[in-house]
Amino acid sequence: MITPKPAQLQPRYDVVVVGGGPAGLAAAVGARESGAERVLVIDREPEAGGILQQCIHPGFGLHHFGEELTGPEYAQRAIEQTLERDVDVLSSAYVLDVASDRRLKVTSRDHGVAFLDAGAVVLAMGARERTRGAIRIPGERPAGVMTAGFAQKLVNLGGMLPGRRAVILGSGDIGLIMARRLVLEGVEVEGVYELMPHANGLNRNLVQCLHDYDIPLHLSTTVVHIDGRERVEKVTVAPVDEAYRPNMAKARDIACDTLLVSIGLIPDNELAHRLGLRLDPVTTGPVVTSTMETTRDGVFACGNVVHIHDLVDYVSQESELAGRGAGAYATGTPTPPDNVRLTPGENVRYCVPPTITTDREHTVYMRVTKPMAPCTLHLGDVYKRPLRYVFPGEMVTLKVRPRFLEGFHGGSLPVSIVPREEGGSA
Amino acid sequence: MSDERHDVAGAEDDAHVSHYLCIGCPLGCRLEVEEEDGEIVEVRGQSCKKGEAFARQEHTDPRRVVTTTVAIEGSLWPRLPVKTEGDVPKDSVIDVCNLLHELRLEAPVTMGQVIAADVLGTGVDVVASRDLPRR
Numbered sequence: 001m002i003t004p005k006p007a008q009l010q011p012r013y014d015v016v017v018v019g020g021g022p023a024g025l026a027a028a029v030g031a032r033e034s035g036a037e038r039v040l041v042i043d044r045e046p047e048a049g050g051i052l053q054q055c056i057h058p059g060f061g062l063h064h065f066g067e068e069l070t071g072p073e074y075a076q077r078a079i080e081q082t083l084e085r086d087v088d089v090l091s092s093a094y095v096l097d098v099a100s101d102r103r104l105k106v107t108s109r110d111h112g113v114a115f116l117d118a119g120a121v122v123l124a125m126g127a128r129e130r131t132r133g134a135i136r137i138p139g140e141r142p143a144g145v146m147t148a149g150f151a152q153k154l155v156n157l158g159g160m161l162p163g164r165r166a167v168i169l170g171s172g173d174i175g176l177i178m179a180r181r182l183v184l185e186g187v188e189v190e191g192v193y194e195l196m197p198h199a200n201g202l203n204r205n206l207v208q209c210l211h212d213y214d215i216p217l218h219l220s221t222t223v224v225h226i227d228g229r230e231r232v233e234k235v236t237v238a239p240v241d242e243a244y245r246p247n248m249a250k251a252r253d254i255a256c257d258t259l260l261v262s263i264g265l266i267p268d269n270e271l272a273h274r275l276g277l278r279l280d281p282v283t284t285g286p287v288v289t290s291t292m293e294t295t296r297d298g299v300f301a302c303g304n305v306v307h308i309h310d311l312v313d314y315v316s317q318e319s320e321l322a323g324r325g326a327g328a329y330a331t332g333t334p335t336p337p338d339n340v341r342l343t344p345g346e347n348v349r350y351c352v353p354p355t356i357t358t359d360r361e362h363t364v365y366m367r368v369t370k371p372m373a374p375c376t377l378h379l380g381d382v383y384k385r386p387l388r389y390v391f392p393g394e395m396v397t398l399k400v401r402p403r404f405l406e407g408f409h410g411g412s413l414p415v416s417i418v419p420r421e422e423g424g425s426a
Numbered sequence: 427m428s429d430e431r432h433d434v435a436g437a438e439d440d441a442h443v444s445h446y447l448c449i450g451c452p453l454g455c456r457l458e459v460e461e462e463d464g465e466i467v468e469v470r471g472q473s474c475k476k477g478e479a480f481a482r483q484e485h486t487d488p489r490r491v492v493t494t495t496v497a498i499e500g501s502l503w504p505r506l507p508v509k510t511e512g513d514v515p516k517d518s519v520i521d522v523c524n525l526l527h528e529l530r531l532e533a534p535v536t537m538g539q540v541i542a543a544d545v546l547g548t549g550v551d552v553v554a555s556r557d558l559p560r561r
Contacts, residue, residue, distance in 0.1 A: 046502060056493045056507035056555060070493055072507045072556035076537055156495055159504040184494055184523045204449035208490060211447070212516065373453060391452040 009090070009111050010038060014330040015323070016104055016118035017041045018095045018271065021050020022312050023303025023319040024124035025078040030323025031122070032085040035331045039087045040116070042106060046092050048082070049075030050126060051149065052312065054156045057177055059204075063313035074312060098271055102298055119330030120298045122322055123272060123286070127265035127304035129174075132226075135263060137169075139226030142233070148174040148262035152181065161187055163258030167235050168192045169223045173201040173310075175262025180209035190254055191216045193223060193237055195244055200393060223259065224251060232257050265308045275299060282350045283307040290338050290353045290362055291325030292318065300326045307352050307365070310395055314365060318352075321363075340405065342379075345416030347372060347390070358405040364398045368417055376420045379404065380413035390417055446484050450476040457481040489513035493555070494523045496541060500560050501533035507555040508541050514548045521546055533560045 014036035017024045020043025031039045041048065052060070055071030062068055065077060082089070093108030102118045129147040144163055151162045152174065166182055168175045171194040179189045192210065197220045199206055210217055218237070224246045225236035238251035267285040269277075277286040278295040285306040286294040292302050302322035303315045328335055338355035342364060349367045356362040373389035377396065383404040390396055396417070442462060448455040448471075455477050458470040469481045483489070491513050495505035514522060522545055529541065535554045542552040 053556075056495060056509075058491050058493060058509065070507060070509055070555045073537065076556050156505060156507065157503045159495070159497065184520070185527075202449075203447055203452060203454040206454075207447050207449050212490070212519070371452075389451070389453050394452050 008088075009114055009116065010040075011115075012117040012119075013038045013040045014119045015039045015122065015326045016102075016116060016120075017122040017124055017323070017326075018098075018104075019043060019050070019124035019126055019303075019305075020045070020048035020089060020091065021124065021126050021303070022052060022074070022078055022315050023126065023305070023322075024048075024050070024122070025082045026316040026319035027122040027124050027300070027302055027323035027326065028082050028087040029085060030320035030325075031120075031327035031330070032087060032323075033320075034324040034327030035333070036119070036327035039085075039327075041082065041087060041089045042093050042095055042104075042108075043089065043091050044094050048079050048089050048091060052078075054149075054153045055177075056156050057181075060312050063311065064316045065313075071312075078316065095271065098275055098299070100275065100296065118298075120300060120326035122319075122326045123294070123299065123301040123305050124303050124319060124322075125268040125271065125305050127308055128268050130261070130264045130266060132259075132261055135261075137223055137226055139235075140228055142226070142228035142231050144228065144232035144258045145226060146258075146260060148172075148178045148260045151178055151258075151260050155181060155185060161185060162260070163187065163232075163256070165190060165256045166258035166260055167223070167237075167254055167256045168260045168262060170194065170262035170264075171196075171199040171201050171206075171217060171219075172262045172264065173205050175260065176201040176205040176209040178260055178262070179215050180213060183213045183215070187258075189213075189215050190256055191218055193218045193221045195220070195222045195240060202393070222246060224248070226259060227253075228257075232259055235259055265304065267305050267308070269305065272301070272305070277301075280307075280350065280354070283352065288322075288353050290356045291328070291335050292322035292353070293325055293329070298326075298329050300329075307350065307367075309365075310393060314395065314397065317363065318365070339411070340408075341412040343412050343414050345378075345414040347375075347417040348415050351415055356400060358402060358408065360402060362400045364400055364415075366396045366398065366415065368392055368396065372417060372419055374420045375417050378414075378416045378418065380408075380410075380415075382408050382413065386420060387417070444485055446481050448472065448477045448480055450474065450480055459485040461485075488516040490516050490519055492519050492522050492552075494526055496526050496529045496531055498531040498533055498535065498558060501535075501558040502561060503558065506531060506535055506541075506558050508552050509555050510545065510548075510550045511553050512550045514545070514550050518546055518548060522548075522552070526552060533558050 015031040052071035052075035060074040097105040104116045154160045165188045224238045227234045238246035286301045300322045302319035342351040351366045368390045444459045446457040460468040469478045492510045498506040539554045
C-alpha cells in the first residue's frame with residue numbers, strides 16, 4: 001500500500017515534519033529511532049514521496065539502498081520505512097504558519113484548519129525551481145513557458161504533453177532528462193541552450209539524453225525573446241560573450257510552441273522567513289548546527305531546504321540526522337553544543353553543517369566554486385585527503401572523525417581544496 | 427556555440443577510430459576506440475579501467491535501461507511509471523517505448539509486477555516502478 005491513510009489528528013505531537021518528500025520521510029524515521037513516540041508528516045500532495053514520484057528515470061539509491069532505483073521505487077521504499085515505524089502522514093495539507101512556540105497552523109482537505117503543538121519541528125519542504133521571471137526573459141507572456149520539473153509532472157504523473165515542438169533553456173540534469181522524455185513521448189525537441197560555456201548536467205545525461213537522440217546542445221547561448229499571443233509561437237536565441245551579454249547581430253528565431261526552463265533550484269523557505277530563522281547568504285537556506293537545528297530552539301531543517309543536493313541519497317542521510325536531533329530535543333535528551341567552526345577556504349563555497357563537535361563523527365557536505373583535478377582536501381592542519389577531481393555540480397562529502405581532532409583545541413578550522421601535482425604526494 | 431563533447435560522441439573521424447564521451451564520472455574523458463578488421467585494437471583517452479570497459483561496451487553493443495509510463499485507469503494518477511528490468515539494445519529503445527505506449531492497464535498494480543514480458547524478444551521484462559492501488 002503506497003498511499004498512506006489520512007491521519008487522525010492529535011492536538012500534540014513529539015515531532016512534526018513539514019514535507020513528505022525524501023527529506024521529510026527520512027526525518028520522520030530518524031525522529032522515531034531517537035525515541036519520539038508521536039511523529040506526524042504533513043505533505044501538500046495527495047501522496048508522500050515528493051518530487052521522486054515524477055522522476056521515473058534510474059540513478060537513485062546507490063549509496064542509501066546499495067542498488068540503482070528509479071525515483072518512484074526509492075519513494076516507495078522510503079514511504080514503507082516510514083509507515084513501518086507508525087508515523088502518521090497527513091497528505092493534501094499545508095502548513096500555513098509555525099509560531100515561535102512551535103504551534104503549527106495547518107489546513108487540509110480532511111481536517112480543515114487546525115492548530116497542532118509540536119515538541120520539535122523539522123522543515124523539509126525541499127526546493128522550488130527558478131522560473132522565467134528569475135532571469136527576466138523579455139517578450140510576451142503566452143502559454144507554453146514552464147519549468148522543466150513542471151513539464152515532468154505533467155508528462156509523468158498527469159499523462160499530458162506540454163506541447164509539440166519544444167526548446168529547452170538550461171543544461172542541468174532536469175532539462176536534459178526532460179529532453180529525452182519528450183522525445184520518447186513523440187515531442188520534437190529543437191535543442192538545449194546553455195548560457196554557460198560548459199554543460200551543467202552529468203556526462204551520463206549528456207550521452208544518454210542528448211547524444212542518443214541527436215539533440216543539439218548550444219553552449220554560451222541563451223533565449224533573448226519569447227513571442228506569441230495565446231501560445232508560444234517562437235523564441236529568439238543569441239550567443240553570449242564572456243560577460244554573458246547576448247550578441248543580437250547573431251540572434252536567430254526558432255519556431256516552437258513550448259519553452260522549458262531548467263535554470264536551477266532555490267530552497268523553499270517561506271516558513272523559515274516567517275520563523276525569523278537566520279539564513280546563510282551562500283546556500284540561502286537556514287543556518288544549522290551539527291544536529292541540523294536552526295537558530296530557533298526545537299526547529300530543525302534538512303534536505304533541499306538547507307542546501308541544494310545532487311543526490312537524494314545524501315538528502316536521506318542528512319535528514320535522518322535532523323530527525324534524530326528533533327527526536328532528542330522533543331524527548332529532552334541533551335546534545336553537546338558545537339565547538340568547532342568550519343570556515344570555507346580556497347575553492348570551497350560552503351560547508352553544511354558549518355559547525356561541528358569534537359566528540360563524535362560528522363558528515364560534512366561542501367560545494368566547490370570551480371573544477372579541479374587532481375586535488376587535495378585540507379581540513380586545517382589536522383587532516384588531508386587526495387581527490388581525483390572536484391566539480392561544482394557534484395557535492396563533496398567528508399567524514400570528520402573524532403581522532404582527526406584529538407589534540408586540536410582551536411575554535412575554527414579552514415576547509416580548502418587545492419590543486420595537486422599529478423603523481424605527487426597528497 | 428557548438429559543444430565539443432556533443433560533436434565527438436559516437437562520431438567516426440575515419441574508418442578505424444570511433445569517439446565516445448565517458449559517463450563514469452564528471453571528468454568526462456574523451457575516449458577513442460581504434461578498430462581493425464572488425465577487432466578493437468586500442469582504446470585511448472581513459473583515465474581509469476571503467477573508461478576502457480565503457481568504451482568497449484559502447485562500441486560493440488550499446489545498451490540502455492528504458493523508463494517510461496503506461497496508461498492506467500482506476501488509480502490516483504493516469505500513468506504508471508515502468509522500467510526495463512535490465513538494459514536492452516540502444517537501437518530498440520524507441521520501439522520499446524512505442525510498444526508500451528499502446529498498452530492500457532487497470533489498477534491495482536504492484537511494484538515489480540511484469541507489465542510486458544520479454545519485450546520485443548530482448549529477453550528483458552518491463553516491470554512497474556511502483557504500487558498504484560485502486561482508488
